[in-house]
Amino acid sequence: MKVLSDRAHGYLDYGAVVYLAFAPTVFGFSGAPAAVFYVLAMVHLSLALSTAYTLGLVRVIRFRWHGAVEGVVAALLATMPWLAQYSDVPAARNVSVATAIGIAIVATLTDYRHVRPPIYERALAEEPDTENPSNDRLPEPRP
Numbered sequence: 001m002k003v004l005s006d007r008a009h010g011y012l013d014y015g016a017v018v019y020l021a022f023a024p025t026v027f028g029f030s031g032a033p034a035a036v037f038y039v040l041a042m043v044h045l046s047l048a049l050s051t052a053y054t055l056g057l058v059r060v061i062r063f064r065w066h067g068a069v070e071g072v073v074a075a076l077l078a079t080m081p082w083l084a085q086y087s088d089v090p091a092a093r094n095v096s097v098a099t100a101i102g103i104a105i106v107a108t109l110t111d112y113r114h115v116r117p118p119i120y121e122r123a124l125a126e127e128p129d130t131e132n133p134s135n136d137r138l139p140e141p142r143p
Helices: 006-027 032-049 063-083 090-109 119-125
Strands: none
Touching: 006 032, 006 090, 032 063, 032 090, 063 090
16 A cells, blocks of 8 residues: 655655664764765765655656665665675664665555645646736736
C-alpha cells in the first residue's frame, strides 16, 4: 500500500539529510563509516533538491528515478559495512543496516506515480475567470 505522498516523502528526505549528517556524532563513530554518512547526506540533499516533486528546488530528476536511486542507495548502504571494511565497528555497522532498512521502508510506502505540482504551478495552470476578476491580477494598462 502506497501511503506516502510526494510532499510527505520530501519532508522525510530533508529529515534524512539531517539524520545522515549527524548520525556519526550521535552514534559515536568516525573514519570511513562517518565519511560514508557525510557523503550520503550530500548525495541525498542533492537528490532531494533536484527531484521534480513538491519540495524540489531544481526539478530535473523525475520522482520515479528518485525512488530508483533510493532503492540502490538502500542496497548499497546495507552492504557498505562489509564493502568499506567497517563491519567490525558495531555502532557504524548497525546504524548503516538500520538506515538502509528505513530508506527501503520509505521507498516501499511512497507513491512515485502521483506527483502534485507545487501550488504556484497549479495557480498558473488555472484559467482566469474573465467574468469575475480577482484582486490578485493587475488590470491591463490603458493606452
